[in-house]
Amino acid sequence: MEIRWIILIIILGSALVTFIPRVLPLMLLSQLELPKWLIRWLKNVPVAVMAALLAQELLLSDSHFSLTENYLKLLAAIPAFIVAFLTKSLLGTVVIGVLFMMMLRFVS
Incomplete structure (x- = not known):
């Protein structure tokens, strides 16, 4: 070779x-040595980035705000958010989100 x-x-x-x-x-x-206020601020960056990514995926369709075109994603996100809030488990959140999305696509 x-x-x-x-x-x-x-x-x-x-x-x-x-x-x-x-x-x-x-x-x-x-x-x-970073100031304490900067360290507190930097701890919020991952949450802000994740919120921006999720909002874009759940609320935008072809660069336009649309709840009606993304209703399946929004419905599947509700139990995923609940699991994320209660368990703080990434694996559990992803599994629940995928299962609910699969179920909603099967039913609709």
């Missing part, structure tokens, strides 16, 4: 581009 140098360079470049944004901030921030 022949090794093409351009493929190797692309793989190494991709690894470097992925490595730098993950490791460089970690190395720089590990040397700094």
